[in-house]
Amino acid sequence: MRRLAGLLAGALFWLGWCGPALAQGLRVELQPDEVRVGLTFRGQQVQVTGRVPEGSDLYVRVSSSPGSTVSLNRKGHIGPLWMNVEHVWVEGMPRLYQVFTSAPLARLTPELEERVGIDADFRQVEARARVWQREAGRRVPLAADRADEYKRALTDIYLKRGLYAVHEGAVRIEPDGRFAFTLPVPRNVPQSDLEVEAYAVKDGVLVDAGRATLQVRSVGVVGWARRQAAANGVFYGIVSVVIALVSGLAVAMTFQALDRLLARRPVEARGAVRAHTAGQ
Amino acid sequence: MSGGPDPDRPGVELPGQEVESVDIFLPVAGMPVNVFVIMGLGGTVGLLSGLFGVGGGFLLTPLLMMIGIPPAVAVASDTNQIVAASVSGTLAHSRQGNVDFKLGFIILAGGLLGGSYGTILVNFLRGIGNFEFAVRVAYVVMLLGVGSFMFYESLGALRKKGPADERRPGAVGRFLERLPMQMYFEVARLNCSVITLFGLGFLIGILAALMGVGGGFIMLPVMIYLIGMPTHVAVGTSIFTVIFTAMNVTIAQGIVNHTVDVILALLLLIGSAVGAQVGAKIGRRLRGEQLRIIFSLVVLGVMVKILRDLLAVPGSLIVLGGGH
Numbered sequence: 296m297r298r299l300a301g302l303l304a305g306a307l308f309w310l311g312w313c314g315p316a317l318a319q320g321l322r323v324e325l326q327p328d329e330v331r332v333g334l335t336f337r338g339q340q341v342q343v344t345g346r347v348p349e350g351s352d353l354y355v356r357v358s359s360s361p362g363s364t365v366s367l368n369r370k371g372h373i374g375p376l377w378m379n380v381e382h383v384w385v386e387g388m389p390r391l392y393q394v395f396t397s398a399p400l401a402r403l404t405p406e407l408e409e410r411v412g413i414d415a416d417f418r419q420v421e422a423r424a425r426v427w428q429r430e431a432g433r434r435v436p437l438a439a440d441r442a443d444e445y446k447r448a449l450t451d452i453y454l455k456r457g458l459y460a461v462h463e464g465a466v467r468i469e470p471d472g473r474f475a476f477t478l479p480v481p482r483n484v485p486q487s488d489l490e491v492e493a494y495a496v497k498d499g500v501l502v503d504a505g506r507a508t509l510q511v512r513s514v515g516v517v518g519w520a521r522r523q524a525a526a527n528g529v530f531y532g533i534v535s536v537v538i539a540l541v542s543g544l545a546v547a548m549t550f551q552a553l554d555r556l557l558a559r560r561p562v563e564a565r566g567a568v569r570a571h572t573a574g575q
Numbered sequence: 576m577s578g579g580p581d582p583d584r585p586g587v588e589l590p591g592q593e594v595e596s597v598d599i600f601l602p603v604a605g606m607p608v609n610v611f612v613i614m615g616l617g618g619t620v621g622l623l624s625g626l627f628g629v630g631g632g633f634l635l636t637p638l639l640m641m642i643g644i645p646p647a648v649a650v651a652s653d654t655n656q657i658v659a660a661s662v663s664g665t666l667a668h669s670r671q672g673n674v675d676f677k678l679g680f681i682i683l684a685g686g687l688l689g690g691s692y693g694t695i696l697v698n699f700l701r702g703i704g705n706f707e708f709a710v711r712v713a714y715v716v717m718l719l720g721v722g723s724f725m726f727y728e729s730l731g732a733l734r735k736k737g738p739a740d741e742r743r744p745g746a747v748g749r750f751l752e753r754l755p756m757q758m759y760f761e762v763a764r765l766n767c768s769v770i771t772l773f774g775l776g777f778l779i780g781i782l783a784a785l786m787g788v789g790g791g792f793i794m795l796p797v798m799i800y801l802i803g804m805p806t807h808v809a810v811g812t813s814i815f816t817v818i819f820t821a822m823n824v825t826i827a828q829g830i831v832n833h834t835v836d837v838i839l840a841l842l843l844l845i846g847s848a849v850g851a852q853v854g855a856k857i858g859r860r861l862r863g864e865q866l867r868i869i870f871s872l873v874v875l876g877v878m879v880k881i882l883r884d885l886l887a888v889p890g891s892l893i894v895l896g897g898g899h
Contacts, residue, residue: 334838336600337607366896376885378711382896448893483606513602516838520602524833532829535655535837536822539844543662546848550663551670 321345321505323493329510330480333517338482341509343395343491344475348502351495352398353466353474356413357509358492359391359485361423367445383437385449387424390485391458392417395476397466404499411494411501415461421446457481478509486513486521603836604648610842612642617656617846624660624847625667625854627810627870629791629817632657634877635843644839646895651828652839657821659844660851664814667855673811675762675804681769682776682794683816687823689780697784710785711885718878721796725871728800732864751801763804763812775801776816783820791817792874799867806863814851 326342347353364386371380394400400415408414412423426442427434437445453459458481466476478491488508495503513521523531598607616638620631632653639649668674700709754768779793791813798809829835858866 332600334600335598337598368894368896370889370892370894376712377887377889378885379896445893448891451891452895482600486605517600517602520837524603524829524835524837528830528833529826531833531837532826532835535829535835535840536658536825538837538841539655539658539825540662540822542841542844543659543848543851544666546659546845546852547663547666550667550849550852 321347321493321495321503323491323505323507325478325491325507325509328507329512330484331512331514332484332486333513333515336482336517338484339480341478341480342475343478343507344473345493345505346472347468347474347493347495348497349472351468351472351497351502352402353396353468353493353495354398354400354403354411354413355395355466355476355491355493356411357391357393357395357478357489358389358420359489360487361387361389362487363390363485365390365449367449369445381428383426383428383445385424385426385445388420388446388449390453391481391489392420392453393459393478394461394463395465395478396461396463397468397474398496399463400461402499403496407496407499407501411492411504413494415463417450417459420459421450424449456483458483458485480509480511484511486511599838599842601644601648601836601839603652603834604644604839606643608642608644608839608842613839613842614846617660617843618850619846620656620843621660621663621847621850621852622854622857623850623873624657624814624817625664625851625856626858626866627791627795627813627854627873629795629813631660631791631847639839644836645834647832647834648836648839651825651832651834652836652843654821654828655825655835655837655840656843656847658818658825660847661814661817661821663848664851664855665811665818667852668807668811668814671807671811671855671859672762673807674815675760675808675812676815677758678760678763678767678772678804679812679815681772682779682812683819685773685776685778686780686783686816686820687776689777689782690784690820690823691780692777693781693784696781700785711881713785715878715882715885718792718874718881721792722871722874722878724800725796725867726875729864729868729871733862733868763802763808765803767802771802792877795870806866807858810858810866 323343323345326344330339330341343355364384365388366382366384368379369381369383370377372378373380394413396413400413403411403413408419412419421443424446426437426445428437429435436442450459462476466474468474480489488510490506491509492506493504494501512518520531523534597610599610600607616635620635623629623631623634632650635653635656636646636649639653640646644652665674751768751771752766754770756769757766758769759766775797779797782793794813794816795809798804798813799806802809804812825835861869
């Protein structure tokens, strides 16, 4: 029941996060529109194309679902020793957030930044996140200034991992309004669909918007392991142990066979020499 | 480590960039890794496992985190590979007649009960506060004590002439010899009270739960110095008990945290199972005193590493949670 309530809250949050109230006439096309994550996945290039009203600039936001919760530790010193002194949870921050533009982000007014959820230093993403900690078994939200510090730290972690990025001027717009850019899906992409939201801005006014979904699918062994790990913990745990037991046994038996082989060889060699000498 | 993925490197393959064909994507960790780097890490830890009968989680977990594996996945998958290394090591040692299964089972029974009580104790101590601080300091002090004692004892034994691996029991040892329910253990060639073994197992279980480690570092000195087992039999029997504690923790991690990465564990365990065999072979060529002196140096090295982590100013004050 609690999980269902969480999912509903996440879905509502996602809907709230996505898109300002605007006619979504801007067509966004993805090629391919699905990323298949298998054992050999090392990232993928996706072509994003479409058409904007003539003379417009394009601002695109690519983000994963902000539904996941991430735990963070703060290190502090007790005497001369550095320890984890605080443990918090951050929710509502997508694990992937990338911005692609055809024009400098400085051209967006603060109102427009807030409306489309795009800015140069990820303040809009952080503004939508919440930070809390546990006190006596209850969730307690952190004060705004302390929460901001954790959100900034998480942004920095994601930036270093290439999950957060701003690609200013990466979008090419032809004179007839056709646009194109390459979305580099990182090898550590979160395993959830990515929302690609595009906003056409002309003379400081939002004139059109559109969106597309890039499906990220785990396939083969990767898909099986992810599903089992998440849904069948007991079965998955036992399978993992059985694999380890069988592998350990197999390696031990291989070594035993090798030992026997190596121990037999000198004896056989001595026997051959003896037979040869006797035959002479 | 150059072939491993760097967590700080933007994770995308650019056009024209050469593809590393030995990379494999980990399903639960959600990132690709270099197959040979992971197998090499497993092999190194397996070697220690075969040599000393320890799990090696103290070493492998931070190494995995260093190459970008999320802390929770590193802890859980590492435990899974310990199962393979300890099975492989146990078979290698049992062929050499170094595993006292009867003695190992009694210690194990105590250890499982101790582990359960230890978990309750952890919850209680966490409520008091500064739990992690107290545990880390206690661990450093304990490793320093055990490591220094073993080092000097083994050094003294190496210098003395006389039969190898023979130590006179101390006051604690003599007290333990007088306890009831004495039983003879054929492989270890000693008489010992079942109460002693169960009690020691219980203590190791509690300490293992408190420290968040498998307990191999505590078990080996206890077996050698308190019970009086020959070093090689202590190593073989210790690695045998590690199989069960690692199995228990792997299944628990699968159920509670869903963080066991079976592919990561498979790569690690191929390396570690081979490493454990090699370790057992090397150990056979060493005398008990030599084995103890190397083990004491590893213990002291781990102590220095933990102390350094505690004293060094961290690169970032806020880090992702989920590890030890």
